[in-house]
Amino acid sequence: MIDLQTLGKQAKDSAYQLGLLETAKKNELLNQMADALEKRTDDILIANTLDLNQAEENKIRDVMKDRLRLTPERIQEMANGMRQVAQLPDPIGNVDKMWKNTDGLLIGQQRVPLGVIGIIYESRPNVTTDAASLCFKSGNAVILRGGKEAFHSNQQLVQILQDALLEAQLAPYAIQFVDDTSHETAKALMQLTDYLDVLIPRGGAGLIRRVKQTATVPVIETGTGNNHVYVDRHAQLDMAIPIIINAKAQRPSVCNAMETLLIHHEVAPFFLPKIEEALIANQIEIHADERAMDYLKTALPATEADWSTEYLDYILAIKVVDSLEEAIVHINKYNTKHSEAIITDNYGASQKFLKEVDAAAVYVNASTRFTDGYVFGFGAEIGISTQKIHARGPMGLHELTSIKYIVYGNGQIRH
Amino acid sequence: MIDLQTLGKQAKDSAYQLGLLETAKKNELLNQMADALEKRTDDILIANTLDLNQAEENKIRDVMKDRLRLTPERIQEMANGMRQVAQLPDPIGNVDKMWKNTDGLLIGQQRVPLGVIGIIYESRPNVTTDAASLCFKSGNAVILRGGKEAFHSNQQLVQILQDALLEAQLAPYAIQFVDDTSHETAKALMQLTDYLDVLIPRGGAGLIRRVKQTATVPVIETGTGNNHVYVDRHAQLDMAIPIIINAKAQRPSVCNAMETLLIHHEVAPFFLPKIEEALIANQIEIHADERAMDYLKTALPATEADWSTEYLDYILAIKVVDSLEEAIVHINKYNTKHSEAIITDNYGASQKFLKEVDAAAVYVNASTRFTDGYVFGFGAEIGISTQKIHARGPMGLHELTSIKYIVYGNGQIRH
Structure with a gap:
């Protein structure tokens, strides 16, 4: 097993x-x-070929193979992504607030890095x-x-980044790779409390669950989105x-796609046939409850x-509800606290939905x-948190920071 | 074993x-x-007597017994503490920031409660x-x-709070007590991921370590403070x-007390005798390194x-250092990331210390x-976080909240 203590x-x-x-x-x-990524495109493509050959042998689905595949264009996109991050404002060192307390101390909340961040992720090498x-960029x-599907690609990518840091002799181990895809190592990483x-975790529901159950280091859950749109009366x-x-x-x-459509019973009779037509035109399969079935053909x-179910596919569940209240209860019962929408022109309904839906x-x-770090204006995102501790929703650079209180005194003692 | 699932x-x-x-x-x-606390003072005192008798039997130290002891005055203080919290501003519902994105969406960060908070704590019943x-107050x-030392007192206190909620028929289980002090139950609570x-954790270093190693629910570490004061040249x-x-x-x-004093070697010869005199006058025992010993008598x-070591006692360690850099290295190696101070009139030294010390x-x-929620102006505190995730330093009502993005649109779709 790899020496995680040393890595840590x-x-x-x-x-530091x-x-x-x-x-x-x-x-x-x-x-x-x-x-360096651009310069060493060939090295990356060779490593990627190893992964693709393995995917071929393992009869991986085409859509997964496509996610895995790197091309010179995709490598350039990755490099440009890094350059864009270089251009984002740096949160570190900023003082969010500063105030004088009754003792005359000047107390400031200064942004500092979190320290060491572990990322456990699946498939796509651009996550690396x-x-x-x-x-x-956030100093972590x-x-x-x-x-394991992208093992060789990921390993090569990190090697290139690390070589660049080693050359500059600055924080050479700021970016490290766990070159061991065993479950034991994953578990050990989830419990590396001395260093992480x-x-x-970035990946499917299974990965998130495993991490949540196993990890003793602090975790920020990301991702799964069983999202609803509610069409109000x-x-x-x-x-x-x-x-x-x-x-x-x-x-x-993607995780911010809708999975279930809820419709108020008063609009169902004339709205459902219309939306069915539009959904069919977009190759969407409908799974409907009994009441909705009355107005649907397919x-x-x-x-x-x-x-x-989070389908992540061309499938939509539809349910007719009797009231806004029923819609909210259904959403809070089944959702994964990601993204929820109401369509309404009623002021009270909009306010009630915003207040009572937990997401x-x-x-x-x-x-x-729209739930996305770029769209929200954060410039980038490392994931979308579906938990409440530390960060919720799209996580940009700011969410990868903590604070330190800096306190300027002139001899104060406590009484 | 108690049914934590039901409690959860x-x-x-x-x-909700x-x-x-x-x-x-x-x-x-x-x-x-x-x-209700004041009205049922007698019930509380009876329960407290059970704990005190048990402490007597177990030959608990006097200082611990004093922490445990409730009096009508202390019960009134607890009640007044609750009334003070009632007077604090409520963070819930406030929108910290709101902005319009390029799609014309109005995006707001609204404060919401975290949900369900578990607190594992030791001895003093006023923590309850x-x-x-x-x-x-923060909606959690x-x-x-x-x-176990304060079991009967805590149980009675929570019973009284719960009775008041039951009477009002509002969120009756908002405050619950785990009336089982076994280690198995504590462990199960630390892993109650479906509900917490x-x-x-609030308590000594042992408790914090146990929680950190065992808990799979998100934890905010609090408390231990191996703090330094550095006297610059x-x-x-x-x-x-x-x-x-x-x-x-x-x-x-207390956790924000100093445990080690670091002194620049240039000031040591004349400063150490003076500070020894003042320390002795305050009954402080000194443990000094070899260089400091040269200038100390006792x-x-x-x-x-x-x-x-976090003595939490009338003991102070003293070490002489050659430079500001050595002081910073020593602090970052041994501290528990709580509170650190430099005494200096040099601008550069102050800035370097603020930047490089991790606390x-x-x-x-x-x-x-001064590291304290009241002193910092938060009105109260639930503990002092020594970790970087979610909250760092004194935690007031604000630190017991999360956010929800509320998004006002008028028909926007993503392109």
Whole structure:
């Protein structure tokens, strides 16, 4: 088994160095790492071929193989992603608030890095450079543990980033890779309490559950989104249709896509046939409850399991509800606290939905697809937190920081 | 074993109700709970006597017995503490920031409760009402698990608070007590991932370590403080003496007291005799390194263990260092990331110390004793976080909240 203690110690030492680097230096290093990725495109492609061959042997699905595949263009995108992170404002060192207390102490809340961040992730190799650059920019050392499917690609990518840091002789172990994909090592990483300040899992529901049950280091859960759109009795129906199609069909495989549509019974009779037409035109399969079935031609009957399924596919569950209250109860029972939307023109309904629905992002008259760090204006994101501790919703650079109280006195003692 | 699943479920349901209560209603209930405490003073004293008798049998130290002892005055203080929390501003519902993104969405960060908070704590029964009132005011349900020494007192206190809630028929299980002090139950509570949003241990280093190693629910570590004061070569020595005496002797048993004094070698020869005199006048025993011993009359030789000991007692370790850099290295190696201070009149030294020392609170020319929620202006505190995730330093009502993004649209879809 790999020596995680050594990795942890190296990360901690590097984190301290990195935490003290000025922004200009961090940006310079990010740009150097981006250049190195482009320069060594061939090395990356060779490693990626190993992964693709293995995927072939293991008869991995085409869609997964596509996620895995790197091309010179995709490598350039990864490099450009790092350059963009270099251009984002650096949160570290900023003082959010500063006030004078009754003793005359000047107390400031200054942003500092978290320290050492672990990331456990699946499949796509671009997560490697995305996560590495966001952690680096926010002054954190990172220990990356990718999935076995992209093992060779990830290993090569981290090697290149590390070479660039070694060359600059600055925080050389700020970016490290766990080159062991065994479950034992994953478990040991989840319990590396002496070194990891936080662990962020990025992947499917199974991974998130495993991490949640096993990890003794602090975890920020990300990702799964069993999201709803509720069409209220006071909805503008011509606004509802494009929002529903967008939330479901624009990119069904992502966590902010809609999975269940709830419809007030008063609008169901005339709205359901219309939305069915639009959904069919977008190749969406419908799983409907009994009441909705009355107004639908092509739907399959929904079962209890449908309400808690995150399809991530061209499938939509539909349910008719008697009231806004019933919609809210259904959502709070089945959702994964990610993104929820109401379509309404009623003021009271909008306020009630915003207040009572428990989710990271709650929308009035907009698609759930907007839950995203770029869209929210954070410049980037390392994931979308569905828990309440530390960060909730899209996590940008700010969410990768903590605070330190800096206190300026002139001889104060406590009475 | 107690049925923690039921407790958890009840807490979750109550948390949802409590999260929707208006501030005025929460305040009214806090005041009613305070009244109930006073009204049932006799019941509390009877329960407390059971604990005190048990302490007597177990030959508990007098200082511990004093912490355990309740009197009508102390019960009134607890009630008044609850009334003070009622008067604090309610963070829930406030929108910290709101901005318009490029799609025209109005995006707001609204404060919401964390949900269900677990508190594992030791000895003092006033923690019961303090923690309960802070969690309640911030809209969180709480599950309290106190130490066995104060079992009867804690149980009775929670019973009274719960009776008041039951009478009002509002969120009756918002405050619950684990009436089982076994280690198995404590462990099960630390792993109650389905219901606990966060667990806050309050107690000694042993408890904190056990929670950190065992808990799979999110934890906010609190408390232990192996704190330093560094007297720089540019220190105003007449300012240093009162700060050192205050940091060490004003209340040695608390986590923000100083444990090790570091002194620049240039000032050691004339400063050490002076500070020894002041320390002796305050009944402080000195454990000094070899270099410091040269200038001290009464000190015992320090061993390696002294540098990492949180005495919480009338003992101080003293070490002479060659430079500011050496002081910072020593502090970052041995401290528990709580509170650190430099005494200096040099601008560069102050800035370097503030930047490079890793701790929740870093002071220039002030006593470490100020790290406290009341002193910082938060009105109250539930503990002092020594970790970086979610909250760092004194935790007030704000630190018991999370956020929800509320998003106002008018038909936006994602492109």
